Amino acid sequence: MTAVLQSQALSKRYGHRPALADCTLSIPAGHVVGLVGPNGAGKTTLLNLAAGMLSPTSGTIEVLGGKPGSGPAQLAKVGYVAQDTPTYAGLTVADHLSLGAHLNPGWDAPLARERVGRLRLDPRQKAGKMSGGQRAQLALTLALAKRPELLIMDEPIASLDPLARSEFLQSLAEFTAGHQVSVVLSSHLVGDLQRVCDYLIILVGSRVQVAGEIKELLASHRELTLEDLVLAYMSRAAAAAGREPVQEKRR
Amino acid sequence: MIWLTWRQSRAQIITAAAALAALTGTLFCTHPALVRLYNTSGVPTCNANTNCATRVTRFLDELSGITPLLYFICIGFMFAVPAIIGVFWGAPLIAREIEAHTWKLAWNQSVTRTRWLAIKLTVVGLAAVATAGLLSLMVTWWSSPIDQAVSLHPRHGISLFRLGAVLFGARGITPIGYAAFAFALGVTAGVLIRRAVPAMAATLAGFAAVQITMADVIRQHLVAPVHAIVALSAANIYGIGNTASGGMLVQARPAVSQTGAWILSSQVIDKAGHPFQGPFTQACLGRNFAKCTASIGQLHLRQRIAYLPASRYWTLQWRETLIFGVLALLLAGVCFWSINRRRVN
Numbered sequence: 001m002t003a004v005l006q007s008q009a010l011s012k013r014y015g016h017r018p019a020l021a022d023c024t025l026s027i028p029a030g031h032v033v034g035l036v037g038p039n040g041a042g043k044t045t046l047l048n049l050a051a052g053m054l055s056p057t058s059g060t061i062e063v064l065g066g067k068p069g070s071g072p073a074q075l076a077k078v079g080y081v082a083q084d085t086p087t088y089a090g091l092t093v094a095d096h097l098s099l100g101a102h103l104n105p106g107w108d109a110p111l112a113r114e115r116v117g118r119l120r121l122d123p124r125q126k127a128g129k130m131s132g133g134q135r136a137q138l139a140l141t142l143a144l145a146k147r148p149e150l151l152i153m154d155e156p157i158a159s160l161d162p163l164a165r166s167e168f169l170q171s172l173a174e175f176t177a178g179h180q181v182s183v184v185l186s187s188h189l190v191g192d193l194q195r196v197c198d199y200l201i202i203l204v205g206s207r208v209q210v211a212g213e214i215k216e217l218l219a220s221h222r223e224l225t226l227e228d229l230v231l232a233y234m235s236r237a238a239a240a241a242g243r244e245p246v247q248e249k250r251r
Numbered sequence: 252m253i254w255l256t257w258r259q260s261r262a263q264i265i266t267a268a269a270a271l272a273a274l275t276g277t278l279f280c281t282h283p284a285l286v287r288l289y290n291t292s293g294v295p296t297c298n299a300n301t302n303c304a305t306r307v308t309r310f311l312d313e314l315s316g317i318t319p320l321l322y323f324i325c326i327g328f329m330f331a332v333p334a335i336i337g338v339f340w341g342a343p344l345i346a347r348e349i350e351a352h353t354w355k356l357a358w359n360q361s362v363t364r365t366r367w368l369a370i371k372l373t374v375v376g377l378a379a380v381a382t383a384g385l386l387s388l389m390v391t392w393w394s395s396p397i398d399q400a401v402s403l404h405p406r407h408g409i410s411l412f413r414l415g416a417v418l419f420g421a422r423g424i425t426p427i428g429y430a431a432f433a434f435a436l437g438v439t440a441g442v443l444i445r446r447a448v449p450a451m452a453a454t455l456a457g458f459a460a461v462q463i464t465m466a467d468v469i470r471q472h473l474v475a476p477v478h479a480i481v482a483l484s485a486a487n488i489y490g491i492g493n494t495a496s497g498g499m500l501v502q503a504r505p506a507v508s509q510t511g512a513w514i515l516s517s518q519v520i521d522k523a524g525h526p527f528q529g530p531f532t533q534a535c536l537g538r539n540f541a542k543c544t545a546s547i548g549q550l551h552l553r554q555r556i557a558y559l560p561a562s563r564y565w566t567l568q569w570r571e572t573l574i575f576g577v578l579a580l581l582l583a584g585v586c587f588w589s590i591n592r593r594r595v596n
Contacts (some may be wrong), residue, residue: 051359069358076361086352088259095258103360104253139356146361 004115079148089128133164329421341437382431428575485548498529511561
């Protein structure tokens with residue numbers, strides 16, 4: 001199987017501060033990948049590099065065989081839902097679907113309409129008047145109806161209440177079950193990831209600690225639950241870093 | 252992308268079109284009466300040496316109702332509209348997207364960010380240029396009888412002439428250049444400052460500063476002036492003063508016979524070509540001004556004058572518009588550069 005995301009010694013610095021260091025990854029296609037790690041570990045940076053929103057300081061990254069964000073064709077292959085699931089407050093749900101249709105050659109209008117109907121979003125409602133959960137669903141709909149080969153989501157559920165979070169993951173799981181799409185989503189809620197993900201990357205202190213299929217990771221650490229496994233890697237990384245507190249970094 | 256840009260900015264473009272239509276209606280309603288008054292006033296056939304002053308004064312005094320007010324309101328509009336375009340169309344164009352994080356949504360559709368910016372700049376920029384252009388066309392057309400009358404009698408209380416600091420920027424094609432520049436300045440401020448309200452304030456301050464600098468400092472250098480040395484006529488002397496060294500300072504109106512010329516400098520010089528600095532003539536130590544000026548007339552002084560003739564009006568208009576157009580393109584270049592190297596905040 002080909003890799004959806006392949007990186008070699010990928011690093012990103014903001015000034016002197018490393019946000020991502022020496023990241024070598026190869027994520028096979030067809031997985032729903034969970035990216036976990038504490039705040040400031042570099043999750044957003046890695047995802048932004050993959051979407052082409054950032055360019056690396058050093059190292060290389062290839063997504064679906066191309067340079068991220070390198071042109072319309074590459075942009076069309078990657079769907080991206082940003083951290084705060086931004087939408088245009090002054091535009092209605094229908095306007096957002098028009099936006100998607102006008103800006104994406106591969107736009108799947110029936111899929112978008114069907115999702116909006118099933119989620120009971122009012123097409124005439126302005127995004128600014130919707131709840132956070134509805135906005136997240138709208139942003140997800142835009143990214144899905146673009147029919148990407150890879151869907152990248154940066155903590156899409158972090159700001160949602162438990163019910164909205166559950167609905168969001170449910171609709172994501174339904175979509176990935178029915179379509180040929182790879183997904184990378186970040187979260188610090190391991191329990192949520194376990195529901196939808198079959199592949200896990202643990203990122204601590206701007207370094208990748210482990211990456212692999214969840215099934216295999218659990219098989220090799222027989223005594224642990226996924227939650228314990230993540231915690232074990234995180235504390236081991238913290239200890240290795242000389243007990244330096246993990247840098248707090250909010251975007 | 253054109254659809255999205257139109258959807259996002261249609262409210263402001265429609266508002267501008269409605270305002271323009273309302274003004275056009277007002278101007279069309281008042282124009283016939285203005286033209287009738289102008290044609291019957293005798294101003295078009297007046298003789299500059301004899302009766303222009305009285306005819307122009309009478310014509311201007313006879314303007315009634317909303318017309319005189321409208322004349323000055325239109326001048327105000329000509330300066331306000333480019334500023335409004337820069338502040339309310341330019342500055343928020345990208346800054347709002349940055350503030351609301353919607354650029355992350357926009358940049359992840361199947362459209363490159365360069366194209367995204369290009370379409371936004373083109374659609375809204377063209378609307379800005381069209382608004383200013385149509386406004387200037389309307390106002391220049393409507394005001395022409397009054398502008399013409401005022402220029403025939405330059406010493407009237409309303410001392411406006413086409414090459415003057417006020418009218419030059421409020422007529423012809425320069426407002427198009429101002430609108431393009433103000434818009435580009437606003438967008439650039441938004442891209443660099445990344446917050447709409449501070450960007451709006453910066454745009455207003457920056458645009459005002461550039462316009463004042465252009466009118467006061469740069470414009471006079473855009474076209475080579477005409478230099479003339481003419482004999483000083485006693486009739487043009489309007490004041491006598493002291494120079495710093497205690498000599499006699501003669502103040503005289505520049506003897507440029509053409510109407511509408513823009514006098515850049517005017518100096519009284521002696522036979523050798525040096526600025527005249529006295530000494531006081533005997534007659535000028537007395538009280539009689541007429542005797543004094545007559546005695547100065549005997550000194551064979553001359554005036555050295557530099558001026559832009561009214562015939563250079565369109566050359567100057569084109570050059571100034573071009574300068575603002577080029578500045579707008581340079582600012583657009585800064586926006587493209589900044590957008591493509593921008594990191595996620």
